[in-house]
Amino acid sequence: MNSETKQARPRKGFLSSLRDFFAGMYRLHVFILQFFKNVFIPPYEWKEIINQCYEIGCKTLPLISLTGFITGLVFTKQSRPSLSEFGATSWLPSLVTIAIVRALAPLVTSLIVAGKVGSNIGAELGSMRVSQQIDAMEMTAVNPFKFLVVTRVLACTLMVPLLVMYSGCVGILGAYLNVHTNELTSFRAFIHSAFASISFLDLYSSVLKSAAYGFTVGVVSCFKGYNATNGTVGVGKAANQAVVISMFAIFLEETVIVQFVNSFLR
Amino acid sequence: MQQASTIQNNGLKETVISVHNVYKAFGSLKVLNGINLEVERGENVVVLGKSGSGKSVLIKIISGLLKADKGDVQVLGQDMNMIKGKDLQKLRLKIGFSFQSSALYDSMTVRENLEFALVRNKPQMSRHEVDEAVKKVLNDVQLIKSIDQFPSELSGGQTKRIGIARTLILQPEIMLYDEPTAGLDPVTSMEINKLINQVQDEYKTTSIIITHDLTCAKVTGNRVLMLYEGKFLRQGSFKEVFDTTDERVKNFYDYNFITNP
Numbered sequence: 001m002n003s004e005t006k007q008a009r010p011r012k013g014f015l016s017s018l019r020d021f022f023a024g025m026y027r028l029h030v031f032i033l034q035f036f037k038n039v040f041i042p043p044y045e046w047k048e049i050i051n052q053c054y055e056i057g058c059k060t061l062p063l064i065s066l067t068g069f070i071t072g073l074v075f076t077k078q079s080r081p082s083l084s085e086f087g088a089t090s091w092l093p094s095l096v097t098i099a100i101v102r103a104l105a106p107l108v109t110s111l112i113v114a115g116k117v118g119s120n121i122g123a124e125l126g127s128m129r130v131s132q133q134i135d136a137m138e139m140t141a142v143n144p145f146k147f148l149v150v151t152r153v154l155a156c157t158l159m160v161p162l163l164v165m166y167s168g169c170v171g172i173l174g175a176y177l178n179v180h181t182n183e184l185t186s187f188r189a190f191i192h193s194a195f196a197s198i199s200f201l202d203l204y205s206s207v208l209k210s211a212a213y214g215f216t217v218g219v220v221s222c223f224k225g226y227n228a229t230n231g232t233v234g235v236g237k238a239a240n241q242a243v244v245i246s247m248f249a250i251f252l253e254e255t256v257i258v259q260f261v262n263s264f265l266r
Numbered sequence: 267m268q269q270a271s272t273i274q275n276n277g278l279k280e281t282v283i284s285v286h287n288v289y290k291a292f293g294s295l296k297v298l299n300g301i302n303l304e305v306e307r308g309e310n311v312v313v314l315g316k317s318g319s320g321k322s323v324l325i326k327i328i329s330g331l332l333k334a335d336k337g338d339v340q341v342l343g344q345d346m347n348m349i350k351g352k353d354l355q356k357l358r359l360k361i362g363f364s365f366q367s368s369a370l371y372d373s374m375t376v377r378e379n380l381e382f383a384l385v386r387n388k389p390q391m392s393r394h395e396v397d398e399a400v401k402k403v404l405n406d407v408q409l410i411k412s413i414d415q416f417p418s419e420l421s422g423g424q425t426k427r428i429g430i431a432r433t434l435i436l437q438p439e440i441m442l443y444d445e446p447t448a449g450l451d452p453v454t455s456m457e458i459n460k461l462i463n464q465v466q467d468e469y470k471t472t473s474i475i476i477t478h479d480l481t482c483a484k485v486t487g488n489r490v491l492m493l494y495e496g497k498f499l500r501q502g503s504f505k506e507v508f509d510t511t512d513e514r515v516k517n518f519y520d521y522n523f524i525t526n527p
Contacts (some may be wrong), residue, residue, distance in 0.1 A: 043386070127372075135331055136369035139362075140383030140436060141355040 031223045035153055038146045045151050052155035056117050060163060067112055068167035071104055072096065072174030080182070089183065090193070096175040097194035101202050105168035107254060110213035113160055114246035118221040121152055122242030125225025126235035134226070149226060153218035160214025161207045168206070205261045212257070213250050220246045280307040282440060282472050283328060288337030290323055297323050299496035301337070310466055310473045312487030314480070314507075316518065319493045321476040322366070325442045328474065329363050330354055342439065359387055362433030362471070366445040368425040370417040376428055377413050380404070380435050387436065403431040406468070407461060423454035430461060434469060441465060441473040447482045459485040480504075480519065492518070 076096050083089050125148060128134050137144040176190045185193075221242035228238040283305035290298040297320040305311050315321045326332040327339055330346050339346040344357050370379050380400045384391065391399070404410040407427040417425055426446060433441065446462060447455035459482050465471055475486050483490050484504045491501040494514055500507045508519050 043389075131367055131372075132365045132369040133371055136363070136365060136371075136432075137383075138331065139329060139358055140387070140432070141358045142383055142386050143355075 027227070028219075028223055031149075031226075032219055034145060035150060035219065038143070038150050039154065041146075045147055048147060048151040049154055052151050053159055055120075056113070056152075056155045057159035057162060060113060060116055060159075061166070063112055063116060064109055064163050064167050065170050067108055068105065068170035069174040071108055071167075072100060072171030072176075073178050074174075075099060075104065075171075076175040076178040080178075092179055093175065093185075093190050093193040094197040097172055098197055098202070100168050100171040100175070101198055101206050103254075103258075105171055106164050106206050106210045106213065107250070109164045109167040110160060110210065110217065110250050111247055113156070113163065113214065114217045114221075114250060115243055117156065118217050118242040118246045119239045121218070121221035122225040122228075122239035123235055125149075125152075125222060126228030126238035129226060129228045130231050130235060145226075149222040152222055153215060156214040156218030156221075157211050158214070160217070161210040164206065164210040201261070201264060205257070209253070209257045212253055216249045216253065217246045220249060281305065282307050282342055283474070284338070284340040285324070285328065286338040286340075288324075288327060288334045288339060290320070290327060290332070290335050297496055298327075298334075301496070301498065303491070303498070305472055305474060307472050308466070308470060310462070310475060310486050310488045312475045312477060312483040312490045313493055314477060314483050314490060314518070315493035316478060320496050321478075321493055322444050324493070325363075325444060325474055325476055329361055329442055330358070331363075359436055360439045362430075362436065362438035362441045364426070364430050364433055364441065364443045364446060366448055368417070368429035370425055370428055370432070372417055375414050375416055376404070376409070376420075379417070379428065380432055383432070384435050399435055403435045406434065406464070407431045421454075423450055423457065426450070426458055427461065430465065434465065437469065438471060441469075441471045443473060443475040443477075445477055445479075446475060447477060447479045452481075455479065455482065456485070458482075462486045 076092060079092060079095060080089060083091055083095070125134075128148070134144045134148070137147065172194060175194075176185075176187060179185050179190055180187070224238040224242040224245070228234045230237075281304050283303065285301055285303040288298055288301045289296075301320075301324060303311075303324075313321050313324060323332060327334050328341060328346070330341075330349065334347065342357060342360055344353070349357060370376075371382065374382065377400055380403060381396055384396055384399060400413070401410060404413055407430060409424060409427050409431070412420060412424060412428070417428070420428065430441075430443075430446075441462075443462060446458050450458065462473065462475065462482075463486055466473060473486075475482065477483055487504060489501065490504050490507045492499045492507055492515060499512070500510065500515060508515060510516070
């Protein structure tokens with residue numbers, strides 16, 4: 001192989017990757033349009049939506065409880081030394097609550113859902129695709145997109161905000177435990193102080209962006225699983241990409257949404 | 267465009283599947299090179315060929331799971347190149363597809379697998395009618411005892427039978443079998459062959475059976491076609507197809523004879 005060929009290869013690879021990236025983005029947008037086309041057209045798969053809400057919501061509760069509680073507890077514990085230097089430990093409840101409501105609960109919960117639910121959806125739909133179960137649905141005149149994708153995306157979009165609210169409550173409870181242990185603050189005083197600095201916009205934006213994160217996890221995971229190829233290797237790849245791309249998209253969305261919400265808070 | 271589902275000259279034969287000059291390639295790999303096929307109502311047509319010869323691609327094109335690059339495909343009078351949406355769904359109710367891997371839904375029991383398409387396509391049916399339909403097809407494939415089992419608890423032959431039962435519950439006019447005996451022992455293979463003939467008799471279906479198993483071809487086929495490098499090499503009765511000096515056909519026969527004595 002001569003040096004010219006060696007130099008030419010990386011450039012071709014880059015262009016090819018770029019083309020694949022834009023082709024993938026195009027297919028993802030077509031997939032999202034297909035979701036909106038199918039979501040309003042009856043018949044509705046209510047039973048499967050409820051089943052998916054249970055799978056995504058209830059079965060994630062133990063993990064969310066643990067991480068939410070520890071996040072609140074550890075964040076309070078780590079913030080204490082800095083605040084006590086200025087004699088401002090009384091600000092802890094409001095500081096921690098703002099952090100939990102505005103950023104920690106939505107972000108941590110969505111990332112956990114992306115990891116647990118995203119990989120599950122990617123692997124499940126991927127294996128259904130490679131074992132021809134999706135083709136079998138088509139051949140029995142059942143719309144697999146409506147049954148498999150619409151139900152899962154809706155369940156993710158509905159359940160992530162609920163999980164975020166729950167995670168926020170558990171996180172604040174963790175924070176209270178730390179504050180109570182150190183300052184013997186009553187629960188009533190803690191809650192009064194915590195919510196004094198929280199506005200409706202904080203709660204509203206938190207719930208709304210959680211729904212966006214849930215939609216992202218649902219759509220990306222379903223897209224990767226539904227279009228899986230290459231047998232078992234493809235299933236693993238679909239599950240992996242579902243998690244990685246969902247997490248990446250959540251961080252991007254968080255950056256944009258924070259800028260947007262802050263412009264209202266000013 | 268002329269409809270395929272027309273009564274032919276003698277007024278007795280009705281063509282339900284018509285494939286004319288069909289081409290299909292995946293990238294640079296040419297799979298089908300100008301295939302022509304006519305299947306009459308009530309016929310069991312066997313398509314023989316070695317792995318990778320394009321047999322499964324052919325029935326996927328006939329079922330509408332794949333689109334042909336070029337050529338006409340008509341099924342029950344519908345142009346498969348043009349049909350889509352609700353019309354395609356309606357047509358698919360008349361086409362049963364038995365997948366090589368059976369493709370049963372892992373998360374559902376046998377009963378739920380069978381009910382799945384029925385309750386969605388025939389919502390007017392009562393719970394009792396659905397139960398009766400499920401029990402009838404399970405009795406037909408002799409697996410009523412497995413009604414509450416999951417696919418993972420069934421043997422290879424049983425999953426094939428349930429896969430066939432899942433298509434039969436919709437009472438299709440056409441059955442497409444993709445390698446129905448692949449991976450099965452000779453005794454179970456023969457049971458599946460008998461079931462294919464039984465389905466033809468009881469449900470009056472028209473079938474295309476894709477296989478590389480000569481016993482399956484001999485037992486189930488009214489007509490046998492030999493697919494080789496994307497084209498039909500020979501067609502006729504089993505005896506007519508293999509009564510030849512063509513090395514390509516003889517090799518295929520000898521190979522089967524050696525591996526399935």
